Amino acid sequence: MSNPPGKETPTRRTRSTSSKTSTNTAPVNATRDKKTPKKAASKTSKSQALEKTTKTGPKKSVKPKAPKAKSTSANSKTAKPVANKGAAAKVASTKKRQWKLPLLSLLAVFTLLFAVWMVYLDAEVRKAFDGKKWSLPAKVYARPLTLYPGLLLPPEQLEAELQWADYRPAALADRPGTYQRNGNEWVIFRRGFPFWDGSEVTRRINLKINNQRVSGLADIEGNQPLIRLEPQYIGGIFPAHNEDRELVRLEDVPPVLVAALIVTEDKHFFEHFGVSPYGIARAMMANARAGKMVQGGSTLTQQLVKNFFLTNERTITRKAQEAFMSLLLELHYDKEEILEAYINEIYLGQAGRRAIHGFGLASRFYFGKPLKELNSAEIATLVGLVKGASFYNPRRNPERSKNRRDLILSIMADNQIITQAESLRAKQRPLITASPRRGGQREYPAFLELAKEQLQKDYRLQDLQTEGLRIFTTLDPWVQNAVENSADAHLNRLENRSTGLKGTLETAAVITSTDGGEIRALLGARDASFFGFNRALNAKRAIGSLAKPAVFLAALRSGKYHWGSFIDDSPVTVEGRNGDVWQPRNYDLKSNGDVPMVDALTRSLNQATARLGMTVGLGNVVDEMQRLGVSSDLPAYPSLLLGAVSLSPLEVAQMYQTIASEGFLMPLRTIDAVTTAEGDMLSSYAIRGQQVYDPVLMEWLRFGLEQVVATGTARALNSLPQPLAGKTGTSDDQRDAWFAGFDNRHLGVIWVGQDDNSPMPFTGSSGALPIWKSTLQRVGVEPLTAPRTLVDITVGDDGTLMGDHCSGKVYPFPPSWLDNERPPCNSGTKRIGEEIKSWFDWLL
Amino acid sequence: MVRLVVISLLLTGLVGCATNDGANNADADYGQYRDGSEHPAVLMLFKQSDNAVQAGNWSAAMTYLDQARRIEPRNPYVLYRQAWASAQSGDTERARQLLERARVYVNKDDELLNYRLYELEFQINP
Incomplete structure (x- = not known):
């Protein structure tokens, strides 16, 4: 039997019934509850005494202790004792009737109330148990890794992605979820998975990688053109209580686990009717012997009722309610159904905000594999958690967890669930758990926030939180990993280089697919696991020279300029309507006279760009920015030409996406498809957009951006395969460092700055560009293709x-x-x- | 002479487009067009998309084609097929957008695809 003091339930639950008490009031109730048994005992003794008196009443009427109020009558009775005997009996009988009537009425009322209460409890039990038992959060997945001949796939990426998807290396990949590697040749035993366009069964894949590209792909049937690996789970859209679970059917649960659970928690589960008097008696004796609570008498059914319907409150009323509801549950449902519900309901751990419920999810969370792949040691560890998920947490309290596991292994052997030899072997096994920070269990808060926002255009939040929808997204975990690591490493370098910056730098990044506008990675903060202010979406910062391509685009589109046109880079003064004077200066405070237009861009010359922008017209520059996809207000002030406009990294990415995709304005998207929990497709989100520019003009503009990388402010990238296109950006006083650039596959926008907007001792080239460079190096650079039209x-x-x-x-x-x-x-x-x-x- | 035969066949297909429903158009169109890609993965996805079209499942057809687009993002045949599937499923706005996109990458000398784009445009904007 379980031990109630050790039992834990998550601190936040919202599945409320009318009998629930909020957790805030729990301590008050707990204090009150301590007094309750005494009061109850006192009441009981009083009522017993009263009952005794009533029963002995007629005998004692010989020597009555009459109440004072009746003294007159008593005196008269004393005067005529014999005659009054009958009268006294009559009075006693009347008194008896007088007592009986209200008692009976009271009993009737109580019976009626009890019946009503039982009907109510019965309705509650059936309502919750008949239909959908749990609110199932939407499960969000990354993009699946699609393998095909020719795919750029560095072996380290494949290895990492397999491990994030909880695959285990093996000498022989002979079961789903394992892989083996022999030089360039890989064997991957893929698990079955319900993709949005249909379920795929398990498959043993033979893969060859040569020169970082897939050169061979086959399965048992021969060469294959395309095979997908199942996508990595990247998070959920949880209800307020953050409960997460992976539902399992009883027939999919290893029988050893079921047996171990029953012998450990409720040996007589299949014999009792919801409440076990034997269990209660045994627990009472054990507690009496120990002088404290060491054992609980709750059956599995009672535990289920407590977790499913009630709170953790420890009162007589709650206990009574639990017992009655257990009886009702057993009355309506068979043991298997109750057991299955228990296996899915029980709280088994906490992962940040996410409460791990049920053995299905716990198996993945602690061991990185599905329930049916667990060995007996792992099963015993999970069963051990039932007594106290935090107390016996194998990661935080390994010693305690191992002792508990070994105890359960002994119980299993004693009950012939496993042999003694198997029990001994299992006890020898170290307590190994999968890393809680591995890809398959960590969440991606910044990306999830945007995905949730985009999903809510088509789905109600409530449905996302409760219907168990499966969301397939565009996130590429390998790219995400690359940008996270690159950003972290570079910010550390920057902070070490300058004094007084330690811990102050923040960053945000957006990486998309060049042609499709699919968001492949999103970094909302330096701490990628932070659920909070998402700078990629919400930090609006001055974009500096990232605005300049719009000026040059307006110039090129006017038909009056080309990249070889000369622009005057001498000091420029612009007088505003209210008499303000704007005098932009170049970064090095020097003037360069006449320069070819391409130089003005590649060297990011402020004076030449300002002059060019004013010549082509501020309004035209604003038009270009809007046409490129900027939807924020753009005040037509001259300083806009040099980027005195605040945009979020996502908005900047939208603007540069249109350039990278040769003029195709696409909403940047995170969602590929949505299916029901059963796998039926609800929506798919294929490419959508509008050709807002002549692709020839975009190729022409791209030439300028390529020169920025080849010879200009982004020349730190020219060690990478060329051509690449990009633009550095630094806001006034170096408060923001930006870089936006693209190769043939990815567009990346990086921002580095401080939340308090303080100046920094570096520019876009030294602050943001290195993060872009390192990210692209990690994911593989694919140079831009030669222009088709110029x-x-x-x-x-x-x-x-x-x-x-x-x-x-x-x-x-x-x-x-x-x-x-x-x-x-x-x-x-x-x-x-x-x-x-x-x-x-x-x-x- | 060969070109004349091909154009005649295409015109026959166009007549079919004007008179039949979308699922039947799929039979008429896809049977006679070359695929515009040698990539085995793209060809497989085209096939899966065709099967989805045959089953009248336009949504699935689009997702297969979108997977093909990710492999060959600038293949005008992929974009054409996506535009065509959008048009058949009633999403003329997307069909128009993807048609424009296909035009960005179509080779001027590819008379067949240029004709198909023209034909689709005629279907969208009769």
Whole structure:
């Protein structure tokens, strides 16, 4: 039998019945409850005494202790004792009737109330037990790892992803959930999994990886073009009480576990009717012998009732209610059903905010494998947790847990569930649990928050929290892992490099697929496991030079500029409407005179960019930013040209996504598909978007961003395979460091700053870019493909287009520029005029 | 001569599109078009998508095609098929968007696909 003092239940539960008491009031009740037995005892003795008096009444009437109020009558009786004998008997009889009537009425009322209470309890039991017993949180999964010939798959990625999905290395991969590696050749015994587009059965996969790419893929039937591994669980959308469980059917539970549970917790489970008088008597004797509570008399049914319907409150009323409800439960449901409910209900641990309920989830949580794969030592460990999930936690209290496990193994052997030899062997096994921080058990708060937000456009929160929906997302755990590690390592480096920064730097990152707008990783804080302020979504910070591509885009689109056009980088002064003067300076406080437009971008020259922006028109620049996907308000002030506008990393990612995808504006998305708990597809979210730019113009803009990486402020990346495109950004006083860039597969936006907006001793190049670089190095760089549409045209020293055989610098152009008249070699054309004093003049 | 035959066949398909429902169109269209990809995984996903179309399960068809798109994101045939499946399932807005997207990557010399895009556009905006 169980030991009530040791039993634990999660601290927060919301499955309320009318009889529940909130946890806040529990201590008060507990104090009151201590007095209750005494009061009850006192009442009982009084009533027994009263009953005794009533019964002996007629005999004592000879020597009555009459009440004073009746003294007159008593005197008259004394005067005529014989005659009064009959009268006295009559009075006694009347008194008796007088007592009986209210007692009977009271009894009737109590019986009626009891009957009503029983009917109510019965309704409660049936209501909760007949239908859906639990609120099942939505289970959220990462993208599955899709294997196909040609896939870029570094072996370390495969190894990590297998381990995150709770696969175990083995000498021979002969059961689902195992893998073996022999050099470049892998054998993976994949588990069956209900994907959104249909269930797939277990499969033994042979995989070859050469030069970091999949070169062979086969199963028992021969070569295969495509096989998916099951996706990693990345979190849930929980109800307020954060209960999580993985429902199992009784037939899927190892019989050894069922037997061990019964012999340990309730040996007579199959014999009693919900309450076990024998068990209670035994517990009472044990407690009496020990002088304290050492054993409980609750049956499994009572434990289930307590956890399922009631609170942990320890009162007589609650105990009575528990007993009656147990009887009712046994009356309506068979033992197997009750046992199955118990196996799914019992609280077995805590993982942060998440309460681990049921053996199914506990098996994955503690051992990283499904219930049916557990060995007898692991089964005994889990059964041991029933007595106290925290007290016997194998991770926090391994010694205590091992002792408990060994005790249960002995009980199992004594009851012939396992042999003595098996029990001894199991006791020799060390207490090994899977890491609680492994991929398959940790959560991704920042990504989950955005996924939840996007899901709520189509689903009610309540349904997400209770219906056990399965959410398949776009998260790539390998990319997420890469950005988390890169960010952490680089922030530590930055903090060690400068004094007074220790622990102050924060970061956020968004990584998407270049062509699909699928969010592959999201970092909302330096501590990736932090459930709190999500900087990737909510930190609106000045974007600095990340705004500049919009200025150059407006210039290119105007048809008046090309990358070889010369822009004046001398100091510029813009007078505002209210007399304010804006005088941007270059980062190095130097002026460069006339520079080719591409240099203005690659060197991130503020003066040249401001002048160009004012010339093409502030309104046009704002239009470009909006067309690129920025939905926040963009005040048309000149300082906007240099990024004096605050956007979140996600908004910046949206803007650069349109550039990276050649002008296809797509809402960045986290969800691929949603199915019911049974696997029926409810929604799928394939690509959607709008071609908002001519792809030729986007390729042209991309050339400028490629030069930023090749020779400009992001040249720290030119050690990677080229071309890559990107832009650094640093806000005023270096309060924000940004980098946005993309290769052929991924777009990444990184922000580094401090929450109090303090200046920092580094820029976008040194603060944010290294995180991007390290992330891409970890996930593999795939250079951008050559432009499909641009043509080369020679540009003269003064920025004019030249004929094919003239000397000059060659720049890419849209083919339509070939139609422009190109003068003979060395005959210049008119340059664009500058030196306008007020921004009104530019606007005119 | 070969081109004439192909165009005649396509025109026959177009007539079919105008008169039959979506599921039947699938038979008419997919049987005669080459796949536009040599990638075995993409071909397999095309096949699965075709099966879903045959079963009238447009949602599943789109998810198979979207998996193909992830493998070959700039394959105009994949984008064309996604546009086509969107159109058949009544999502003309997405069909229009993906049609535009397919046009970004279609080779000017690929007369067959260009014709199919034209045909689909005609179907979306008769």
